[in-house]
Amino acid sequence: MFDEIMEKFEGSPSQQAVIRLLLERGFSVNNDGRVVSGGIEIPNTGIAREIDVDRRVVDSTTTAILEDEELRRIFQNISSIPSLMDLAPVLDLSVLTIEPNDADQPGIVAAVTTLLADNGISIRQTISEDPEFTDEPKLYVVTDDPIPGALLNELSAFEFVRRISIA
Secondary structure (H helix, E strand, C coil), X not given: CHHHHHHCCCCXXXXXXXXXXXXXXXXXXXXXXXXXXXXXXXXXHHHHHXXXXXXXXXXXXXXXHHHCHXXXXXXXXXXXXXXXXXXXXXXXXXXXXXEECCCCCCCHHHHHHHHHXXXXXXXXXXXXXXXCCCCCCCEEEEECCCCCXXXXXXXXXXXXXXXXXXX
């Protein structure tokens, strides 16, 4: 789906940058063509400054979104969720990052969370990146307790695991 969205803006790398930012941050576009997070409007100048484009690029991108029924449905229904990953060090939480060989393989989240639960590790949050929206999707699991080395070895032994790290 990500590729299909980006193809609609293939003639404009600047507009693709706007689309990428909207998707990464979970920003939506309201009926007035304004970028919003929930009910809070994000100024186009702020978005433009973040990705180093002209404000008019943001305007033209949101206009294009509203004019395309498929894009309208997508970008009017995006929402963001708060992530504990950046707060983990402050809150004494651990973040397990798993890079799978094939993120489309079913059961990755279930296998990881089941193994953690079976070993008494409390999970605060899981975030899995969508393989449609990123080239190298990862699974992030935020836990209350550090994950013991033996359990990291068990996790690494899953055939779907390409790389694993802990923070």
